[in-house]
Amino acid sequence: MKKIYFIGIFSLCFLFFSCEQNNTPQNSTPGVVNQPIKSSTKVKPPENLVKALKAVEPFFQLMSKPKPDEWLANFKEDGQTFEQYINSSPILPTADRKILYIQPLGKFDQNQMKIIEMTAEYMRVFFNLPVKPLKEKALAKQLSLKNHRVDKFSKITQIRTRFILDEVLQPELPADAAALIAFTNEDLYPEDDVRYVFGQVNIETRVGVWSLFRLQKFADFEQFLTRTLKIAVHEIGHLFSIKHCTKYECVMSGTNHLAETYKRPIDACPECMAKICWMTGYEPQKRYEHLAEFSKKSGLKKESDEFTRKKIAVNNN
Numbered sequence: 001m002k003k004i005y006f007i008g009i010f011s012l013c014f015l016f017f018s019c020e021q022n023n024t025p026q027n028s029t030p031g032v033v034n035q036p037i038k039s040s041t042k043v044k045p046p047e048n049l050v051k052a053l054k055a056v057e058p059f060f061q062l063m064s065k066p067k068p069d070e071w072l073a074n075f076k077e078d079g080q081t082f083e084q085y086i087n088s089s090p091i092l093p094t095a096d097r098k099i100l101y102i103q104p105l106g107k108f109d110q111n112q113m114k115i116i117e118m119t120a121e122y123m124r125v126f127f128n129l130p131v132k133p134l135k136e137k138a139l140a141k142q143l144s145l146k147n148h149r150v151d152k153f154s155k156i157t158q159i160r161t162r163f164i165l166d167e168v169l170q171p172e173l174p175a176d177a178a179a180l181i182a183f184t185n186e187d188l189y190p191e192d193d194v195r196y197v198f199g200q201v202n203i204e205t206r207v208g209v210w211s212l213f214r215l216q217k218f219a220d221f222e223q224f225l226t227r228t229l230k231i232a233v234h235e236i237g238h239l240f241s242i243k244h245c246t247k248y249e250c251v252m253s254g255t256n257h258l259a260e261t262y263k264r265p266i267d268a269c270p271e272c273m274a275k276i277c278w279m280t281g282y283e284p285q286k287r288y289e290h291l292a293e294f295s296k297k298s299g300l301k302k303e304s305d306e307f308t309r310k311k312i313a314v315n316n317n
C-alpha cells in the first residue's frame, strides 16, 4: 500500500519539538474520547464547539489572494471544514495511544534545547496531549551512502528523511504513542530531485522528523521560536488527519517559504481549533487559557493578549 507522506518542500512548514518534562495542563484531561467515525455515520458538530468557533471568527483573517510564489498559487487545495473533518474518519489519539513522543537525534546547543523545550510545551497545551521526550540518539553512526548526500550548492551534508522515518523511527514507535517525532540539526532532503525540506511526516506509521537547521537562520530567538512552534503544531495536525486550511490565514495553511510562514498566526483558525478540541475533548476556553499562559511565560506578549481575548470571547458567547 502506498504510504502517505506530508513533506515540507523548499520552505514549507514543518518541524519542531521535544525535550523536557511533561507539564500537562491542570484542569484538563489529556487524551481522548472520540473514536474514528465510520464513514456511513454523519456526525453533527457539537453545539459548544460551533459556538466557540463563531466566537473567535473575528480574530482571524480570511485567506488572502496568494502571491505567485505562495502555497495556494502553486497547489490547488479545497480546504476542510470542521464538519468535513469529523466525518472523514480521521486518525485520532485514543485513551491507549495518546502520547506525543519526542526523539532528539544528534546534539543541540543550549539555545536549541530551550526552543525544543518550549515547543514541547506548546504542543502539550495546543493539543491537550501528553508529550514525552526520549533519550538523545546519535544519527551519524547509522549513515550510509544511500541515506545522505552533500548538497552541491551549499556543500552541506544532508540526510534523507525516509531513512529517519522508516529505519530509525518506525521500528521504535512506542505502543502508547499517538506519534513519534524526531528533530535534528541536520539539513534534510526527501528525494534526490528536491533541494531540501524542513521535515516530513508519515501519517500511516505516525512518525515524523523535522530539522532546526534552516529555522534558526537569520532569526532572533523569538523568530526562531515562533517558526518552530508553527511548524510543530502544523505537522502534528497533519498526523491527526487535519488538512491544509484554505479558509483563513491559519497555522494549518500550507506555506511555500518562511516569509509565508511568518505572516501566519501561531494559532489554529476557528474551524481548525474546533477539530483540535473535538479530537481530545478539550474545552476551547481552557485551551485559550493554557495558550495565553504559555505565551506569557515565553515572552510572546501579543499572542498572550490575543489568546486571553479569545478566551473571553468564548466565555461571553
Ligand SMILES: [Zn+2]
Pocket (backbone or CB within 6 Å): 006, 013, 234, 238, 244, 253, 254, 255
Ligand atoms: Zn502541511
Ligand SMILES: [Zn+2]
Pocket (backbone or CB within 6 Å): 245, 246, 248, 250, 251, 252, 253, 268, 269, 270, 271, 272, 273
Ligand atoms: Zn484553519
